[in-house]
Amino acid sequence: MIPLSLANIAEIVQGELCNVADPNKIVNLHAVIDSRKADSNTFFAALQGENVDGHDFAESAIKNGAEFALLSRDLGLSSILVDDVTIALSHLAQSVRSQLPNLKVIAITGSQGKTTTKDLLQHLLSAVGESVANEASLNNELGVPLTLLRCNKNTKFCVVEMGARHRGDIAHLMEIAAPDVGLVLVVGKAHIGEFGSQEEIAETKAELIAGLADTSVAVLGTYDRFTPHMADGRAMKVISFGEKSSCLVRAADIELREGRAHFDLVTPEGRQAVGLQLLGMHQVANALGAAAAATALGISLETISAALSTAEVASKWRMALMQEDELLLINDSYNANPESMAAALRTLVLLAQERGGATWAILGKMHELGESSIEEHQSIGRLASDIGVDHLVSVGTRDFLSAEGDGEMVQHYFSDIASAVEITTHFSAGDVVLVKASRAEGFEVLAEQIMSAWKASE
Secondary structure (H helix, E strand, O other), rough: OOOOEHHHHHHHOOOEEEEOOOOOOOOOOOOOOHHHHOOOOOOEEOOOOOOHHHHEEEEEEEEOOOOEHHHHHHHHOEEEEEHHHHHHHHHHHHHHHHHHOOEEEEEEEEEOOOOHHHHHHHHHHHHOOOOOOOOOOOOOOOOOHHHHHHOOOOEEEEEOOOOOOOHHHHHOOOOOOOOOOOEEEOOOOOHHHHHHHHHHHHHOOOOHHHHOOOOOOEEEEEEOOOOHOOOOOOOOEHHHHHHOOOOOOEEEEEEEOOOOOEEEEEEEEEEEEEEEEEEOOOOHHHHHHHHHHHHHOOOOOHHHHHHHHHOOOOOOOOEEEEEEOOEEEEEOOOOOHHHHHHHHHHHHHHHHHOOOOOEEEEEOOOOOOOOHHHHHHHHHHHHHHHOOOOOEEEEOOOOOOOOOOOOOOEEEEEEHHHHHHHHHHOOOOOOEEEOOOOHHHHHHHHHHHHHHHHHHHO
16 A cells, blocks of 8 residues: 555545554555454455454454454454445545556456456566556455555556446446556356346446546457447547457467467567467467557567466466376366357367367356356357367256267266266376366366376376
């Protein structure tokens, strides 16, 4: 954060100081919501969740060294009392942002690829100056303020991923973050059950561009029919990215080697070779999004291409490779939607072609697809057959499976994760396995159990 007195902080969050020895004490702290991470450089925000009340851990946070706790009820601790802790954090973050005029904030949204693009961009910007980005996928009304509150006068770049469950969510986050660059990757079908249609999703994602000042830069993907037009009628600078020749930032001569994309990155500055360390052809779009945002910030093409070629998977359970005794498993269990399922299946097949083994797609339910859920699951099942997956293993849902069977693809069904581990007995050395489902399905457990069972069988 930036140096502020406790009295200043209380005024900003519209709160009341309680049990504070010196209201004029100047502090330079960042916020934590886990009491175990509290120390003398932090203050503790006691959030009220559905299952856990942060107030129950406030005393522990103070004992661990936290300067004060942000609370909504008096616990007799060094604290600032507010009506709503989350809103108070937003006010504080917005104030800190306004006092860091040299900080460049980059906001990212899209139906898929947000976290990977965020990780790529932070890796890239860290080569130029001190950078901060949201941890994991903390991309909501809590995550964005927590990220901004980690910035100080030495921070050059702040990358904030912005997600949405409802209309207006991103607009609210834009008011807090006041980004200099707004990046929209793609409008897909993720959360269509919440929004009702792809058009509604597009309008929600467009809140990011609508919230930009005219002096900011809009960075827009060209992978759907909505995103390229989000800045229409605005006076701001627009940078398009994609694989079309008309894109200002684009990829040319793309090829796949050992499951990883290699291409020439083309920008107004010229052309440089990039060899991604990330798995899957779909990573090209994420890399281009990061490259376009960096271009908007004036980063050199040479720096961009070098950083993209060295970036590795930073967030867990996203197309992460696990290998044991000639079995290769793609752990993509963090989340799933129709577009990311299709991309993961294509990567599975390409890797198996290089290795010569059989392909096993172990899939779980995709959530939040609303009325189109069954149709979307069936479509993924058909795609698996069409592209040559050898074994489709459906866990917890039969919606991927065809009653007639799909060509030469063998179909399997298991009711739960515990029983699905049995499929490991049918694997052979050289096989490639994909494990993927929506986050709520907990497929990271299945991935670990499969690898343990395979290791035990050798």
